[in-house]
Amino acid sequence: MTDADQTTPATPPFDEPAGEPAHGVGPWPGEWPDDARYDRELLAEGDRRNVVDEYRYWTMDAIIADLDAKRHPFHVAIENWQHDLNIGSIVRSANAFLAAEVHIVGKRRWNRRGAMVTDRYQHVRHHEDVEAFTAWARAAGLPVIAVDNVEGSVPVDRADLPERCVLLFGHEGPGLSPEAIAAATGVVEITQYGSTRSINAASAAAVIMYEWCRRWA
Template sequence: MPEPDDGAPAPVGVGPWPGEPPDDPRYDPELLAHGDRRNVVDRYRYWTVDAIVADLDGRRPPDRRLHVAIENWAHDLNIGSVVRTANAFNVAGVHIVGRRRWNRRGAMVTDRYLHVHHHADAGALTDWAATAGPAGERLPIVGVDNVPGSVPLERRELPARCVLLFGQESSGLTPAAQAACDVVVHITQHGSTRSLNAGAAAAIAMHTWALQHA
């Protein structure tokens, strides 16, 4: 007879490796001995962080690479959520524009598996993007905000190699960030709210890119 359910949540992950541990440098001896409770897919159970990062890097085709940039002026709580989504879509890099320190709580330590870069302002991001392509070519910057002159995301073919740039939750893209963009797109809405949550908008934009190129 099964034991009664006491309402406690099931443990996340896996316990210690059963039997003889594998002789593979990708595996972490501490995790093998004590279990892996991290929020990672089964493919990466017991792997070291460095091994996971290397494998993720190798799974991005050179001709289809997405970068995500986020303006950080007001310690926006949504930045962590954007970073976590960026990990889910295996972006090539996350770029924090503005304040170097950002609220990592919502990232749920997924930033450990990403390449996170800092740029002092939109101009610095533009300078980086000018030669960031695989052969030193420029990466186009696509802003995401419902500002005058923006075009519907769902009607736009996104570049296979590009940077998606997001603004703050309350104020959106700054004028300097808008000026740095090759194009600004918006997500068409059908309700009464003026704008989407920044984290939700970022998830939709990344998924749109993935539908077209991943």
């Protein structure tokens, strides 16, 4: 690569939403590393993506490949009937806690804004309905653990949370559909101490994923 090639690259695919303040690192100082994982455009222009320092200047494919080598054996599933804004935030948490895969159950389209482009690094699979999703889980040998504060649910700190499982979350407000509850192997809830009946769906998902990681990661 010539000096001209290093100083005039195309604009890299930054993860930063329009209008957000710049963060990250600038152009690579000194001689460039001789490693296929590094993106030449990012080395020249800087890396403003919201990634951990370990992945600075890496290509997206290299990051995904590295994540795939160490993903945790739990999956996350989300019912999508009302285009819930929390879905994107749950995907973002699934990426942070290194879930094996995210499953969207119901409508194929979902609001990605809350994901903050983490869906680029997270495998996402779609299922037409609860029946199709549970058939997949059964074939994969994965118990479905529903998360909802319904009658019969067990506080997650006292519940069985298998190492290999699917954590199934519902909508803000109505929670999981009756079909999803019926299809689950077990149902867990988060113990609360205030006056509200439930907490934000994205917050609940983060709590449950953290609890899984506390036990198994």
